[in-house]
Amino acid sequence: xxxxxxxxxxxxxxxxxxxxxxxxxxxxxxxxxxxxxxxxxxxxxxxxxxxxxxxxxxxxxxxxxxxxxxxxxxxxxxxxxxxxxxxxxxxxxxxxxxxxxxxxxxxxxxxxxxxxxxxxxxxxxxxxxxxxxxxxxxxxxxxxxxxxxxxxxxxxxxxxxxxxxxxxxxxxxxxxxxxxxxxxxxxxxxxxxxxxxxxxxxxxxxxxxxxxxxxxxxxxxxxxxxxxx
Amino acid sequence: xxxxxxxxxxxxxxxxxxxxxxxxxxxxxxxxxxxxxxxxxxxxxxxxxxxxxxxxxxxxxxxxxxxxxxxxxxxxxxxxxxxxxxxxxxxxxxxxxxxxxxxxxxxxxxxxxxxxxxxxxxxxxxxxxxxxxxxxxxxxxxxxxxxxxxxxxxxxxxxxxxxxxxxxxxxxxxxxxxxxxxxxxxxxxxxxxxxxxxxxxxxxxxxxxxxxxxxxxxxxxxxxxxxxx
DNA sequence: CTACAGTCTACTGTTAACAATCCATCGAAC
DNA sequence: GTTCGATGGATTGTTAACAGTAGACTGTAG
Numbered sequence: 001x002x003x004x005x006x007x008x009x010x011x012x013x014x015x016x017x018x019x020x021x022x023x024x025x026x027x028x029x030x031x032x033x034x035x036x037x038x039x040x041x042x043x044x045x046x047x048x049x050x051x052x053x054x055x056x057x058x059x060x061x062x063x064x065x066x067x068x069x070x071x072x073x074x075x076x077x078x079x080x081x082x083x084x085x086x087x088x089x090x091x092x093x094x095x096x097x098x099x100x101x102x103x104x105x106x107x108x109x110x111x112x113x114x115x116x117x118x119x120x121x122x123x124x125x126x127x128x129x130x131x132x133x134x135x136x137x138x139x140x141x142x143x144x145x146x147x148x149x150x151x152x153x154x155x156x157x158x159x160x161x162x163x164x165x166x167x168x169x170x171x172x173x174x175x176x177x178x179x180x181x182x183x184x185x186x187x188x189x190x191x192x193x194x195x196x197x198x199x200x201x202x203x204x205x206x207x208x209x210x211x212x213x214x215x216x217x218x219x220x221x222x223x224x225x226x227x228x229x
Numbered sequence: 230x231x232x233x234x235x236x237x238x239x240x241x242x243x244x245x246x247x248x249x250x251x252x253x254x255x256x257x258x259x260x261x262x263x264x265x266x267x268x269x270x271x272x273x274x275x276x277x278x279x280x281x282x283x284x285x286x287x288x289x290x291x292x293x294x295x296x297x298x299x300x301x302x303x304x305x306x307x308x309x310x311x312x313x314x315x316x317x318x319x320x321x322x323x324x325x326x327x328x329x330x331x332x333x334x335x336x337x338x339x340x341x342x343x344x345x346x347x348x349x350x351x352x353x354x355x356x357x358x359x360x361x362x363x364x365x366x367x368x369x370x371x372x373x374x375x376x377x378x379x380x381x382x383x384x385x386x387x388x389x390x391x392x393x394x395x396x397x398x399x400x401x402x403x404x405x406x407x408x409x410x411x412x413x414x415x416x417x418x419x420x421x422x423x424x425x426x427x428x429x430x431x432x433x434x435x436x437x438x439x440x441x442x443x444x445x446x447x448x449x450x451x452x453x454x455x456x457x458x
Numbered sequence: 459c460t461a462c463a464g465t466c467t468a469c470t471g472t473t474a475a476c477a478a479t480c481c482a483t484c485g486a487a488c
Numbered sequence: 489g490t491t492c493g494a495t496g497g498a499t500t501g502t503t504a505a506c507a508g509t510a511g512a513c514t515g516t517a518g
Contacts, residue, residue: 010299010479012298012500012502037469038469039468047503049470049503049504050279050503050504051501051503053470053471057286063381069241069471070241070510071469071470071510071511072469085379085380085381086381088325088329089379089381089382089385092321092325093321096317096318100317150318151314152292152314153317153318156318159384159388241472242471243471266498266499266500267500276473277472278474279473280471282500282501298500299479300481300499301499
């Protein structure tokens with residue numbers, strides 16, 4: 001068997017820029033609705049406008065940014081209707097992903113999932129932050145999508161990933177039972193995959209996403225609007 | 230009711246360039262696997278490399294082009310595994326679209342669908358080309374996705390649309406029964422939507438996509454490989 | 459005070475020149 | 489002959505200057 005070592009994509013300025021801006025948005029340093037001015041960003045990051053523009057288009061593709069011709073880019077709002085769109089699409093994608101994972105994933109594909117669960121357990125609850133859980137959550141599902149061996153599906157997921165991350169960061173409390181059920185749910189999913197029990201795995205992830213959406217809806221409706229205007 | 234006249238997005242050079250290159254690929258003027266050289270395209274289209282680059286990234290997003298850092302872009306191949314990916318993802322998307330259409334589409338959203346069916350009937354069979362049917366087919370489904378009022382779903386569809394179009398163009402025959410069933414299938418779908426019969430509409434479009442995939446598979450397996458190397 | 463037209467500024471869209479990278483070619487060493 | 493490393497040309501990544509647009513601002517008329 002040929003070792004499948006892929007050509008490592010060189011990192012290019014646009015990549016760094018996109019990471020920086022994404023991080024600034026996710027960390028809240030740039031707030032929802034705020035304009036992204038190319039010159040300004042170029043100055044801050046000591047880079048010309050070319051890579052900035054490309055990065056902005058990429059972030060638009062990720063749904064973090066809205067771009068209008070001749071009017072510039074602004075950080076996207078996330079309303080409750082957006083949550084509806086995001087989670088309904090996510091549900092369809094994760095179902096398909098799960099089918100493919102059960103069918104095609106090798107043990108090597110599943111190793112990262114184990115690693116994430118292990119990492120989760122190794123972190124003392126006291127030092128577990130909302131952000132940390134969100135990262136592990138996204139990483140877990142990302143690994144799942146990778147394990148599906150379905151390039152186009154993975155790219156559709158990429159267009160949603162950051163937006164989901166935003167929602168995961170919204171809640172600020174970290175109830176103890178949430179952490180327990182987080183581990184139970186995810187390791188349960190992994191177990192079903194290892195059993196290659198496609199039907200139940202799909203049903204289970206469907207339920208998983210729906211539950212997440214339910215919690216989010218509840219939070220959005222009672223709490224403040226999703227993001228400040 | 231406020232007239233929902235949206236701000237019309239100004240067309241910008243990148244848009245024209247993307248259209249030109251897309252058309253060149255779809256019409257076969259640039260063949261699968263061929264390189265897209267920025268300078269060359271810039272010269273041909275009398276435009277600088279900036280818009281060319283953006284257009285290439287957009288086409289990559291549409292799946293028509295593969296881009297590698299420092300190595301340039303080439304027209305994507307479509308193999309039988311790609312067909313698998315494309316149609317499985319398409320199936321998931323169209324199901325979700327159909328759900329939303331049955332739930333949310335207004336009569337105004339459905340008018341374009343009527344128009345397409347009417348147009349189909351108005352074209353004499355003798356002058357019906359493979360390309361023409363393919364366009365009507367894509368337009369029909371595009372209108373369906375629009376009617377779903379689900380921005381993110383629509384964008385996921387956009388990332389697939391051109392690739393599906395490529396497949397539709399592959400077959401060269403146009404059997405008479407294909408044309409009859411084309412009309413029957415599509416008008417049947419529209420009828421179910423008008424009845425707001427979500428369950429059957431979803432089942433029906435699912436079948437519709439699966440059948441299309443079946444025909445494609447058959448063609449790919451017996452005929453030549455999907456595209457010349 | 460409100461509505462409208464003209465100007466002005468800040469910003470995006472576009473261009474062309476510059477820098478860095480890849481890959482094919484060639485030659486030398488083994 | 490084959491493998492390895494250097495050289496050069498072709499092509500992409502990056503930059504900075506130029507061109508055009510949208511929206512704010514001013515002033516004027518009603």
